Amino acid sequence: MVTGVGAVRHRSPGSWSSEPRSRSSEPSSGTGKRSPDAQGAPNQPTLRRLRQFDVRPDRELGQNFLIDSNILGVIGRLAALSDTDVVLEIGGGVGVLSEYLAARAAHVHVVEIDERLRDPLNDAVVGFANVTLHWCDALTVDLAALRPAPTKVVANLPYGVAAAALLRTIEELPTATRWVAMVQREVGQRLAAGWAGSNPRAYGVPSVLAQLACRVHVARAIPRTVFYPVPNVDSVLVELTRTGPAARPAVRALVAGAFAHRRKALARSLALAGVAEREQVRTALASMGLPLDVRAERLAPQEFVALAEALGL
């Protein structure tokens, strides 16, 4: 389901500038202050909206909302936002990042699953005509149908679906060239892990699929205190820059099968996963000059593509 936000004030495309647009009486992003105003309401937009709209954060949905405006600046700089960007934000929450993005990009698509957040999220973006709210699941929304098509993905991702949501956008948004996402530290490490590297257990399906299409980099660690409520895991900002098209479906299936039984030899894992016969894989590995008993974690991302070709997949 796609719902456009009613435009309160229209801004013509020609008037967009790279300078953030602030709105009349309230800040367009968090102030970071927690002290209440004269009426006792918190100044910080996230905290104010949570109180004003009586929202209790749902941990099951990964609702750890940003309450520090400095982090918005960090995210914005990493994303190198320009007034021609079309941004996809996954998980709008109560809109603190949405309004920051809306003031700097040509268009922002915000996907949010929790309908309890309709009022606060509308409150955050009501002054922007360049925002479309999509009340649906980021794992099933038809990304290819988004218009205008996103060029960047910028999000404080819900922990439970972060890797899956990111990989979906790499596969289904060929127009997207850059991602900046807040994720659990371990997810960031998995996305960025190198093969045969110092942390071989981190290298797996997300690493291969992300790195086949993007350069992946863990930009920085983020303190837990910038979220409300404070999460019980550590977070990092991860940045991805597209270097090529996403892996085709046959390669994705091969990679999934290769790591399905990661403690076994690759040929055995692929046979157990029903991707290819064990001997067929061993022959293909030999043709690539790789040991017949090699494990998936020893193959570079591009070697999975070569293996798929050698197997005729």
Ligand code: SAM
């Ligand atoms: N962007 C806001 C911020 O930074 O304060 C909220 C970030 S919060 C970590 C993650 C948001 O993702 C929550 O609002 C949650 O309801 C939403 N969410 C969780 N699962 C989702 C899904 N499958 N699809 C879309 N949104 C989801």
